[in-house]
Ligand code: ADP
């Protein structure tokens with residue numbers, strides 16, 4: 001595929017004797033929503049960390065937006081346009097939602113006025129209006145996940161990495177969050193998302209990549225992947 005936004009090429013990450021990722025290759029085309037799935041410990045979050053510059057690959061290559069970004073520091077990756085949420089939320093609890101968004105927007109804007117404007121735009125996109133003045137610590141899990149998305153979005157990413165932003169939500173909350181993901185994508189942001197819940201990711205994603213024990217075992221349309229015997233076996237644990 002030419003013109004991929006993200007090209008992951010034979011990427012590996014070893015922690016001592018454990019290969020969290022091993023020779024993983026796939027591409028994310030601009031404008032897509034790509035799902036990254038796999039059982040617990042498959043290496044999904046580690047892959048995100050490498051793409052976001054928080055974890056140095058043991059080997060392999062990462063290309064983002066036409067540039068070799070392998071081993072870049074997190075702030076450089078963010079500046080290049082990689083935004084991410086964390087599986088464990090890292091919001092500032094004593095700050096309000098608006099302050100959290102404004103702080104995140106400072107990554108892109110150096111003037112307070114511009115950061116505030118971006119925070120307001122993001123609040124609108126992520127549906128955070130009703131809780132703008134609440135301290136982040138007082139939010140429910142569902143609102144905190146929205147805030148995590150909002151914070152990542154505030155950095156104006158070209159690629160947004162979403163790590164389990166739907167997990168732990170009620171079905172209604174999950175549906176609302178899915179709509180937010182769709183809205184963000186329609187706004188021109190390419191999305192790579194890790195999710196456990198197959199039923200949620202299937203209708204949302206254009207393409208799905210499956211990791212198992214650090215290796216890519218399948219890739220295709222949601223339909224293809226769901227019917228791939230290798231995937232079914234991995235999920236059933238044999
Ligand atoms: P997933 O997100 O798919 O559940 P992770 O990427 O979090 O998987 O973890 C993949 C494997 O790498 C797991 O076995 C995990 O224990 C291990 N791992 C992740 N981060 C580290 C680390 N910083 N040091 C050592 N082992 C790690």
Ligand code: MG
Nearest residue numbers: 044045046087
């Ligand atoms: Mg994870």
